[in-house]
Amino acid sequence: MSRASDVEGDVKSKLDISHVEHSNADYTRNIDARVRNPLLGISKSDLRVQVAGFCHEFGFQDKEDVFFRGALAAQNPETYESFGELTEDDKNVLRREVTHKWHLPRDLYWSIALCSLGSAIQGWDNTGANGANLSFPQEFGIENNQALVGVINAGPTLFGLLSAWAADPINNRLGRRGTIFLTGLFCVFPVLAQSFTQNWWGLLICRFFMGLGMGVKISTIPVYSAEVAPAAVRGGIVTSFQLWVAFGIFVGFCSNLVWYRVGKLAWRFQLGAAFAPAIPVLIFIWFCPGT
Structure with a gap:
């Protein structure tokens, strides 16, 4: 199987989807054929541990839940709607990033x-x-x-x-x-x-x-x-x-x-x-x- 096929299969299995559109990336120049999400494949429990460590290191303990919800959204930018941990306000903000892209802080x-x-x-x-x-x-x-x-x-x-x-x-x-x-x-x-x-x-x-x-x-x-x-x-x-x-x-x-x-x-x-x-x-x- 070719390298491109291996990568496509890897993406399908990790994201649990049946079809992947080929991007414009040149597989002969990009050995990974895609930009890897650094949070991809991390379980929720491990993600929470990493978020807690980050917040403890930089003094954001009072914002730990916010950082965790943000990490979930960053880990799953296409499927965040299905996560119960995200509040409706969180989801509305994420939707507006697409529908009102110039409505910025x-x-x-x-x-x-x-x-x-x-x-x-x-x-x-x-x-x-x-x-x-x-x-x-x-x-x-x-x-x-x-x-x-x-x-x-x-x-x-x-x-x-x-x-x-x-x-x-x-x-x-x-x-x-x-x-x-x-x-x-x-x-x-x-x-x-x-x-x-x-x-x-x-x-x-x-x-x-x-x-x-x-x-x-x-x-x-x-x-x-x-x-x-x-x-x-x-x-x-x-x-x-x-x-x-x-x-x-x-x-x-x-x-x-x-x-x-x-x-x-x-x-x-x-x-x-x-x-x-x-x-x-x-x-x-x-x-x-x-x-």
């Missing part, structure tokens, strides 16, 4: 708004240099050194490429909210410090520190968005990251235009203005739910 909208603002900061930070490089090379006497000007402009991207590799250990250590807060600090102080630099190497150092935060932030915000969003709307919410980065680019160009006629100081305002939207992210990220 206020905390979720708040979290996505903060993530959208964090994404827009990414775009704004990237475009500040587009206006500033019209004047800061003359300020520092490097207008004839195009390679150096290019390195200064690309500094955040270069260091972001390196810092992105640190996203996983930092997230494991600080959690999603802690990581977003930490990277937000790099979107405030180095960005603002750029406006006060007196030489090209000081500007380059500030932009390198910007990149340290940007690389980790761009790797964390989409993951946090996916973790707080229900499955029915997860795809749309996660892909909004690119939309808001593009919006930040638009706002960055508008800011460049606003400061363009200031004169010799224009480049300082163009580079430093992007610190402002990072302030509410630093403050209000702690009002968002953890994941």
